Amino acid sequence: MTNDQGHLMIKTALHAGRIMIENGSEVARVSDTISRIAANAGYPDSKVYVTITGIMMSVSGEENAQIEPVVSRSIDLEKITLVNDLSRHFAEHKITLAQFEERLTDLDQHSRYFPxxxxxxxxxxxxxxxxxxxxxxxxxxxxxxxxxxxxxxxxxxxxxxxxxxxxxxxxxxxxxxxxxxxxxxxxxxxxxxxxxxxxxxxxxxxxxxxxxxxxxxxxxxxxxxxxxxxxxxxxxxxxxxxxxxxxxx
Incomplete structure (x- = not known):
């Protein structure tokens, strides 16, 4: 795997984790989802530390550790479900890692709220x-x-x-x-x-x-x-x- 691929994987995994934490997911679910994204992207030895105020992630043997702060928290269980669905689609190779990140960005920026x-x-x-x-x-x-x-x-x-x-x-x-x-x-x-x-x-x-x-x-x-x-x-x-x-x- 290239450094660019590793960087994109960490960025995508942290993005998914942040959305889940911000919308009411428990820490164990977030940690599991991030680890699965990393494993499905070819990084089974990733290290993840999740709290409700920030997420840290790195890949063993590579200098690409990143931190994703969580600055707001609310309750939107639909967003958590959508992130999990995207993770499953990535695991089944229905979408690429780049498409995964694009859809997370779209979900983050164009949230579907009830009127x-x-x-x-x-x-x-x-x-x-x-x-x-x-x-x-x-x-x-x-x-x-x-x-x-x-x-x-x-x-x-x-x-x-x-x-x-x-x-x-x-x-x-x-x-x-x-x-x-x-x-x-x-x-x-x-x-x-x-x-x-x-x-x-x-x-x-x-x-x-x-x-x-x-x-x-x-x-x-x-x-x-x-x-x-x-x-x-x-x-x-x-x-x-x-x-x-x-x-x-």
Missing amino acids: FWLQLVSAGLVSGTLEVVFRHNYPDFLVTCIIGLIGWWIFYVLNRLAKIRFLSEFLASAVIGVLALLAVKYHLGTNADDIIIGCVMPLVPGVPLTNAVRDILAGDLVSGIARGMEALMSAIAIGSGIAMILQAV
Whole structure:
């Protein structure tokens, strides 16, 4: 293999790994995917070290180690599936390494997202449904849907503007608390606690918490603890926003 081929392999593997980490994949899956890409490209002795903030990779006997930083993290399981599909196509020789890298770039730059209005509607329905599931409070279903929709809208907008997830979660949960109390005050709802519980559910970091446990069980202690702290900070931000409003009234 030429140096250029080795460089392209590492670039492609790191690109695939970064997309997976950024969109909620656990570390073990990322490490396995990168190793398979390297092996299928003719480098079975590659060395990979994956964390949720960066990926390092090298090939034994060659001076071509590279680092790929991970600067943002969200949840998009479809992207993870698409990267895995591309990896399988490369393993089956349906695409070349260069085509693999081109399609990863296209996936990275032209992400397919659900329309914003559909995200809002989904957040509202999730809020109302979980409020009924957890609290069995059917009369507050509609108001919980509306407040949950508004809370998600505030979180989404602030996250796009400020780029600080914890701040967005804190302010969104505070607004949810205010709206829930107002809804009960003006007899639009019956129980503020039930409404708040349902509305904050779309903000709860369920996937990061699950991945933290999976990473720790798989032996990836650094990433597992880091993900756990990230999930804990999100939970603290959400709880602090609600607590601030409840203490103020």
